[in-house]
Amino acid sequence: MLRLEDVTVAYGRVTALKGVSLELREGELVSLIGANGAGKSTALKTVSGLLRPLSGRITWDGEPISGLLPREILQRGIAHCPEGRRVFPHLSVRENLAMGALLRTDSAGIASDLEAMYARFPRLKERAAQAAGTLSGGEQQMLAIARALMSRPRLVMFDEPSLGLAPNIVEQVFSIVQEVRREGLTVLMVEQNALAALSLCDRAYLMETGRVVRAGTGTELLESSDVREAYLGGRAFAA
C-alpha cells in the first residue's frame, strides 16, 4: 500500500535519511524504532509531504506521491499525527477537531464522526469549548489522535504518541492505537519506547543514523540480541 524505495532526505547539508526503503501492507501496524536522531520522524514528515526527498521513490497504491503537498497527501488518505501533539493551543477542542476534517465536504459525515470521537474520548466532549492549550498532556494527545482520525484516513502515522506522558496514559494511548488498527486502518508508528512498540506491532523497522538496519516481525526484533542490548536493556525485561 505504501512503499518507500531508497529515499534520501537532507536538511540543508545534513543528510537525515540515507536510502531508506520500507513497506506497509493494508491493515498492518508497523513500528519504526531507533534512537533519537535516527531519522524516524524525518521518514514520517517525508511521507506526509512536509519534507521533499532528494532522491528515491514513495508510492501509495502504486502511484508516486513524493513531492506532493501535505494537503494532496492527506486527500489521498494519509494522516500524520505529529510528534509533541501539536494541538492548536488557542483553538477550542471542537475547532481543533474541525481542523482535522478541513478537507472534507460531507458535513453530515463530519458531524457523526465528531460525535463518534466524543463518545470515544469523553474528556474531549466535556472540554469541547475549552482552548486546547488548557488540556493536560494526555488529553492533548487524545485530541491530536482524534484530530488525525477526523480526516477519515486509510493510513495514520503516529509520531511518538507516548512521549512525555504518565505511564497510565501511555497504556491508554497504545490501546487506542491498537483499536484504530482493529477498525481496519493501517498504522505506521514511530516510538522510542521500543518494548511497547515491538509488542504491539505486526512488523517493525529498526533505524540507525538515517538507515534501516533491521526489519522483521515485532517478535523477531524483540528476540534479536542486538536490539535487546541497544534499545531494550536488561531492565526493560526485568520489569
Added chain:
Amino acid sequence: MDQALQHLVNGTVLGGTYALLGIGLTLIFGVMRVVNFTHGELYAFGAYMAYGLVSLLGLNFYLSLLLAALLGAALGAVIERVLLRPLRGADIDSVMLAMIGAALVLQNASMWAWGGVAKLVPSPFDGMPLVFGPVSVLPLRLFVLGVAVALLLAFWFLLDRTRAGIAMRATFQDPETAALMGVRVAWVGTATFAIGSGLAAAAGALLGPVFMVSPTMGDLVGLKAFAIVILGGLGNLPGAVIGGFALGYVEEFGGGFLSTEYRDAFGFLLIILVLAIRPQGLVAAKERVG
C-alpha cells in the same frame, strides 16, 4: 456636560474607523509576523479610489466605497505575492525595509497620479446635522460609524465562526501542523494581507468624504494605526478594537477640552503612558489572534 456628550459621539464615530485600521494591521502582524508599513498608504489608496470612482467616473457613492475596499484588498494581495512571499523566512529587518520601500513607492505614486492638491469625496448625505437633545451628528458620520461597526462584526464572524477563519487562526498558531491538516499556508498569507489591506482601504474610503484626501495623509494614519495596535497589544484583535476607540476618545476629548492644536499628539501621549505602565497593551494577557 453637553459638550462632553458631543465629544463622546464624535469620539465613537472616529473610533469606529480607527478600529478598522487597527484590526487590519494587528491581523497582519498576528498571522504573518509582518510589520506592515504600507498600512497608512493603503488607507490613502482607499480614499483616492473612492474619490476617483465617485468624482471622475461618476459611479454610485456606495458602490464606489465597496469597490475602493476591494481594490485595496487586491493591491494588498499583489504586495504580498510580489514582495512578501519571496521574503518568507527572511529576517525581520529585510521585511521591514521592503515594506518601508513599498510605502514610499505607494505614496509617491499617489502624488504623481493625483497631484498634491487635497480632494474631498462628494457624498450624497446633506450637511444638516441630526439633533438628538444636546448632541448633534452629521448623517454622513453616522453612516461611517454604521459601516465600520458592520465591517467589524462581519470580520469577527469570518474569523470566529467560519472554517476559513479557524484555518487562519490555526495557521497563525502552528503553520506546519496547519499544513498537515490541508491548509494552503501560502494562500492564507495572501488572504490575510488582502483582508487587512481591504480593511485599511475601507477605512480610508469611509473617511474620504469626512476629511480631505491628500497624498501624504497615509503618514499620520499609519502612525496612528501603530498606536492603536500597540494600545491593544500586538496581534490582539479585540485589543485593536478597544485601542481604536480609546484613541478616538482621547483625541476627541483632548482636542475638545485641552488643546485643538495638539489633538493628534494626545494619542501618542497615551501610547507613551501605556508603554510605560502596561507594555503588553491595554487588554493583552497574552499574544493571540481571535
